[in-house]
Amino acid sequence: MTEKYRSTPSRGPSEHSVRDQIIQAATEHFGRYGYEKTTVSNVAKSVGFSKAYIYKFFSSKQAIGEVICANRLATVIGVVEGLVLAEPAASGKLTALFYGLQQAGGDLLFHDRGLCDVASVAVRDQWLSVSRHQARLREIISQIILEGRETGEFERKTPLDEVVGAIYVLMQSYINPVLLRHSLEPAHNGVAHLSALILRSLAF
Numbered sequence: 001m002t003e004k005y006r007s008t009p010s011r012g013p014s015e016h017s018v019r020d021q022i023i024q025a026a027t028e029h030f031g032r033y034g035y036e037k038t039t040v041s042n043v044a045k046s047v048g049f050s051k052a053y054i055y056k057f058f059s060s061k062q063a064i065g066e067v068i069c070a071n072r073l074a075t076v077i078g079v080v081e082g083l084v085l086a087e088p089a090a091s092g093k094l095t096a097l098f099y100g101l102q103q104a105g106g107d108l109l110f111h112d113r114g115l116c117d118v119a120s121v122a123v124r125d126q127w128l129s130v131s132r133h134q135a136r137l138r139e140i141i142s143q144i145i146l147e148g149r150e151t152g153e154f155e156r157k158t159p160l161d162e163v164v165g166a167i168y169v170l171m172q173s174y175i176n177p178v179l180l181r182h183s184l185e186p187a188h189n190g191v192a193h194l195s196a197l198i199l200r201s202l203a204f
Contacts, residue, residue, distance in 0.1 A: 019057055019067075021047050026064045027115070035117045036064060069122045070129035072115055075135065077136055078103040084140065090148030094167075094202075095195040097140060101174040102191050119177040134168075137199065141167050145202070154202040167198060 020163045025046040029038040044051045080100035087093045122130045141164045148154035
């Protein structure tokens with residue numbers, strides 16, 4: 001399982017129970033009022049702390065959002081990596097990657113309104129947690145392609161960066177929360193077709 005990403009360092013005390021309270025309160029507020037309309041003062045009031053006390057743990061509202069987003073994205077990567085590792089062949093790994101992203105994305109992002117809102121803002125503003133998540137997905141794609149080339153499943157003529165970039169673009173419907181939010185059912189139905197199309201293009 002991939003370790004949870006480290007986001008903006010917290011200030012002052014680092015008691016886990018207090019941090020968890022703040023994160024939980026923030027998640028509830030984001031879900032009810034949206035990320036943009038929630039303030040640090042709102043979060044502080046809901047847990048009975050002062051705004052200044054919140055800033056001892058998090059430097060900003062975004063820093064709180066980063067923790068929430070980073071932890072969830074780490075869970076997504078964990079699900080994806082588990083499915084990929086379970087497949088013996090590169091072709092199966094690539095298909096598992098698509099299914100894993102669709103499954104984990106749907107479960108973790110869209111059964112929780114607050115998380116969906118945070119994820120949408122995170123992608124729009126390219127938070128560090130999102131950048132790291134995207135970089136890790138590219139690494140996984142690259143590893144699968146290289147394995148497929150070594151075993152003779154995939155062609156070797158096309159430059160690796162072009163292949164990885166193209167597949168990553170095609171995966172946006174399963175990665176971008178804004179796109180997935182409005183096309184969850186079509187995205188689910190299209191996993192098999194899209195992964196099969198990519199595999200045909202990678203074959204000799």
